[in-house]
Amino acid sequence: MAKKARSPKMVYYFGKTKTEGGGKHKELLGGKGANLAEMTSIGLPVPPGFTITTEVCDLYYQNKRKLPKELMTSVKKSIATLEKELGKKFGDLKDPLLISVRSGAAISMPGMMNTILNLGLNDKSVQGLADATGKKRFAYDAYRRLINMYGDVVCGVDHKYFEEAFDKIKQKYRVKDDNDVPVEGMAQLCESYKKVYRRHFGKPFPQDPMGQLELAIEAVFRSWMQSRAVKYRQVENITGLLGTAVNVQSMVFGNMGEESGTGVAFTRDPATGQNKFYGEFLINAQGEDVVAGIRTPQPVEKLAKWNKQIYGQLLAIKDKLEAHYRDVQDIEFTIEHGKLFMLQTRNGKRTGAAAVKIACDMVKEKLITEKEAVARIPAGDLTQLLLPSFSPKAKATAKSSGKLLTVGLPASPGAAVGKLAFSASEAVERTSKGESVLLVRKETNPEDIDGMHSAAGILTSTGGMTSHAAVVARGWGRCCVAGAGNIEIHEKARKIKIGGKTFTHQDTLSLDGSTGEVMAGEITTQHPKLSGDFSKVMQWADKYRKLDVRTNADTPADAKRAREFGAQGIGLCRTEHMFFEGERIMAMREMILAGNEEDRKAALKKLLPVQRKDFTGIFTAMKGLPVTIRLLDPPLHEFLPHDERSQAEMASRLGVKRSEVKARVSALHEMNPMLGHRGCRLAVTYPEILTMQVTAITEAVIACKKKKIAAIAEIMIPLVGTATELQLLSEQVREVIAEVKAAKKVTGKLDILVGTMIEIPRAALTADEVGQYADFFSFGTNDLTQMTFGYSRDDINTFLPDYLAKEILLRDPFQSLDVTGVGQLVRMGVEKGRSVKKKLKCGICGEHGGDPDSIRFCHEVGLNYVSCSPFRVPIARLAAAQAALASGK
């Protein structure tokens, strides 16, 4: 780590007196701190305060979790400035200055970091606050919240003990709702809370405000490394941050009565992108109440009725913020006694659809340029636009037959179908076993991150559009229905009740995240139709990108869909799937069982016409676009049945002894099939398989040619590790092509290239030799990753979770290309290949071809194309454009 200069500036003030930071200091002050300073600078009403830098957090960890000595001196100076500006004293017994302590890293992590409000209160000043505000109940409510949050966050006292104490008070006063507890109950509650605190923490609740502050600062820093924060950074792939900043800000209160309130809002609709002020507020409440989703808030438009002036002021601020930040803002505000305060602004998270619409609108509004629009849409989020929705007909039928159970808030769009899971761990476990599940929770919290990530959809019974569940789900494009208040959740019994009907963990529901509808049973889903804005963004992307985008498709139907999504060819057409259909598998098995070349050839003869038909279909669908066909790749044992019954069936079908089938299966067993007899190794030992496939391809090309269909074939030889393999096999391929041409009396040139997959480390290392025999390279980064890391994809889950948790790996290398290691081989492969063939066509056909980060790398190393699943083609087009714009080449 770079050495830090001694005593950097640790605290940045914002307020009328002075504002030391600004929007450009996100790394140092965190997003929240930088924006508080920025808002202050542009004249918005922000309660003054100061920010302790992320560098201090880093020092704290470098210093074995101790705050730097000088810190509190700076903090005290800033507190003094604050006191002067507001005319109140921190720790004053009569009219105390209260503060909040909030975390805030450079990248927003909603709900991840701990917050403490009302800091500065103690047994004496709570009385002063009551006197000064004339609101005793408010004062004790503030104090009990402080004790609760402080106990929980700073001292690790479980929140449930406080809840129990609260329940007792409520029982005592026979009330159900928190707000119905009378003033004296609140005062008693403070006493109970202090006892809870003392019993579980071992010391009395601290009465010294500055001591409270110091420990609170430390608690924020500590929370940076707690497991849920670490996990969130993993999931979101957030790395390279120094730590969190700490924002200390003077309190304003939305819970001072009916003229007070609090709210959160987006400057545009984050779900659809529509340009309208969008949000929620609660009267007489603190901000945490909205975010936590405990009470169900009102839409922000209703503010107009409640306080027209404030609403107008907010609309003006909305415009000012958008013009200033040139992006959608997600704001928090509080109204104290009819006075508006801004507590936060940040770029608003939005769905993929919203991102597209907002970008297009902002270009129209001349707020941003076309290039900025392209650069700004998170490519991965396009998934959401391409997500299935329910078939309207199927849905209408379902609804008319009484399947609609309830309507919650449309928190995150999409359609999800699954069985019910009642805890995050259950969702993770059942998903890993292949089930599609919906995570059902009263409300979600950061501990649920895992389960939310694995579930097909999320359903909550409380909480609004900006609740934890909603924000997180939208960020991931996960379908979510929130605040479905009609649902009674019985977690332990693993069932829910809706309108008298009961559903258990065995039952399937369907969620519509775009309407909030919750329906019984499984409703058919359909592919989305894409909007005009989407097309526009794709056009812009195509204008700027340098990489071609192809697709991985094995059937004419997939090929057609991919073409509609803009695929410029097929980068990987696997032929093995073709052998599983109907009768083909029997011919394949006959071939495998054959004891000699002659019998193998006889069996292959049966496969030739069906293969030819397959290829003709695909060439027809991709007319005029190249189709890369990979020759047979998997080990032969994959085509044989492994259970007794199927083996017996196969034996009787083929008229051989069971023992013969069994013997062959056992002979084909391998210790490490990944590294065994497959890929081009099959073609070396059974050249007749290659001959059959190449014959089928060539005949299909010729058949298309006769029908005036421009078939362009690229024959790809898989798993090549040595130049001699490719030399031998490419010669064989070319000979077969020549023979078929001669047999069919075709004289003109056919559009057939012969190339190879680079998926074995040795092939990349010797690409200058291999390249001599290849018309093209296609990097098979799945296998390349397996061999470069020595990770079996099928077995990696035995250790990957530990590797991610210990940050040995920051991401699953099968999801995002390991640029440092595997990428080195890709780069070497391209450079060495082109050292012998300057214009060698290079592409990638591993699953990384649809991952935006990996696509950036592909652009950088100068590949000609990426290939990915049909569904990810638009993502790849956009990511390719972003890569080109970012690199400037």
Place this chain on the structure above:
Amino acid sequence: MAKKARSPKMVYYFGKTKTEGGGKHKELLGGKGANLAEMTSIGLPVPPGFTITTEVCDLYYQNKRKLPKELMTSVKKSIATLEKELGKKFGDLKDPLLISVRSGAAISMPGMMNTILNLGLNDKSVQGLADATGKKRFAYDAYRRLINMYGDVVCGVDHKYFEEAFDKIKQKYRVKDDNDVPVEGMAQLCESYKKVYRRHFGKPFPQDPMGQLELAIEAVFRSWMQSRAVKYRQVENITGLLGTAVNVQSMVFGNMGEESGTGVAFTRDPATGQNKFYGEFLINAQGEDVVAGIRTPQPVEKLAKWNKQIYGQLLAIKDKLEAHYRDVQDIEFTIEHGKLFMLQTRNGKRTGAAAVKIACDMVKEKLITEKEAVARIPAGDLTQLLLPSFSPKAKATAKSSGKLLTVGLPASPGAAVGKLAFSASEAVERTSKGESVLLVRKETNPEDIDGMHSAAGILTSTGGMTSHAAVVARGWGRCCVAGAGNIEIHEKARKIKIGGKTFTHQDTLSLDGSTGEVMAGEITTQHPKLSGDFSKVMQWADKYRKLDVRTNADTPADAKRAREFGAQGIGLCRTEHMFFEGERIMAMREMILAGNEEDRKAALKKLLPVQRKDFTGIFTAMKGLPVTIRLLDPPLHEFLPHDERSQAEMASRLGVKRSEVKARVSALHEMNPMLGHRGCRLAVTYPEILTMQVTAITEAVIACKKKKIAAIAEIMIPLVGTATELQLLSEQVREVIAEVKAAKKVTGKLDILVGTMIEIPRAALTADEVGQYADFFSFGTNDLTQMTFGYSRDDINTFLPDYLAKEILLRDPFQSLDVTGVGQLVRMGVEKGRSVKKKLKCGICGEHGGDPDSIRFCHEVGLNYVSCSPFRVPIARLAAAQAALASGK
């Protein structure tokens, strides 16, 4: 391939008229041709002739197996020269010039290529020859040999048909031996042979001598690519040759009567190296009769009695040749009517022991220098010196109890014990199943190469010390007893009879290749004592080599033996084997079965003292030399029983349910264990295993220190693929060391380094990152080869034979390091590692560490040491010296 100038010189003459080539033209004229020219030049009596170059062979294959047009013109010119020199006409009907046609590549391949003798005879000239020599029987014998060889070699008529015809003639004359067939029988035989030829080839035997010659030349070229020749080149790793030359030489006849004869000899004893003329001869025979081992010849010394002058002439030639070639020569000679002719000379193949003795003797004799001596001994052949022999006591006991069955010729030294195999394919098959077998054959032929290579030893009932079996076996250092004439072999019945006793394929025999003894049952073998010459060669080697040589050893006994062989440390001490002994495996299984860290720790606690004892033993054996200890590497399932019975046993021993054991075994099952949860991945998920092992190592070092034993430990973390893994684990290792030191109150520095194995491609690619946390690198080239090629060592046999046969691979990459691919990663690993740590210690601990070719590469890339099995340490020392001498650095 480089373009050839048009019409190169195709034919090189040797004789009194002119001699166009010489010893330096081996590449062009083949070894035989170059030496014939060379011998002619230095005045030895060589029958004149000419050599067609290897370039012509290459042209033949380039030209789709057609002889270049210009060839026969040149051949005819040379024939004319020959006719002039000898005063005879080729094809003359009265006194025809007869010639031999022999193959000869740059590298000698005994028995591999086809030979045709007596070429130029036809129905008419055979009579002329009879008249000219006055030996009708001789003339018809020569003709029938021509028809037989020509039919077999040129036209593919199976030899057995000729044998059948011969048998009929012998039956007709009621004789047993070929030589007893009378003259008229021989003439009839020629007629029968011509019929056989015509029946099986479809055309009559050609009567035009020049036509015979042209087809014979082509047959020699053709034989270059026949499978047994290809196979021999594979086994011997002979690559890069253009092809074979063709030697056309005037015939001389050793079968002209009792004053004629033929022989083969070595200028020194090729088995022991003793400086005495060594060989065999047959009176009235052709050269092929000696080599083929059909008749049992007499020792060459007996020539002195038979013809003292000739013997004296031969001894003079022996000295002249050794002085000229400065090496042992293997010669063929023929005596025609009391006149000596030299037919061949070449460097003599010798056993490892002979190579050592000859090299030392020649240094003493000032024939060669010390460096030449070191460079000349094939390092791999030292194996033979280190081969076990029979324990004299066990052998004496066996012999005194009547186990000695017979004594054959001591054809190739060593001791071999095995069951009997009666065909090459049987030997290959049973060996591959793990049996030790002896290949028993009447005589061996080139088709048996495979079986000879896999058998533990070879036993033949006919043939001499220079028979095919003997020559090939010595070349490989395979134990061989030849010409054991008392043995009756019943191939079909799979049994042999010796002196009334019968042994089947189920019975075990013991062969002593140094004495020729054949003994019943298994006799204990022992390790050899090394000669003074051996020590001298090792001293020379140590003087010139730059690489250190370490050993792979897991036990104090192995460590001790390796030290005796000159190992300078342990390069790989595997710890997993230590867990299989006795009670340990139960503790290990308990650990694996444990459901949590605490229980694992409890089980590991039982292993700690035994591990400590293991290490103390090894440190004591290697006192003062470094010991590289690899932490636990294999996947845990390897420690669990996989059959029902053992699982039940384990369950009852550990007091758990069977189902629990079964469940754990099944949970640990992996699709590709090679790429699964093993190596340092175990340490990441179960840090307590690493802690136990490092504690044991550190405590052992401290215990040794207290006993004044200088223990030097190098802790090696296996299977590292990312720098972060090594960072995390090396920190843990260093912490454990510090804790143990603190607990034991040791303050001084301990000799413990912490390094890693580079065996995953990614580790080599990122060695500049990995190197930051390593004190040393050890290249694990076994796994590195597996992952770089994508070859599972356990499964490679499914395709390797085809890969070798098709020359996709020239050698098994697990036997000899693939310099092009895997070597690139090794080089990268060394260079990148040293870019961050200039003096980073680098070694190799894969099995390549004992392979001379791989050692040369290790020297070139600047490794500090190689490590190999104890047995191969001397080989590595010599190979390292040869590498240093060859590279001149």
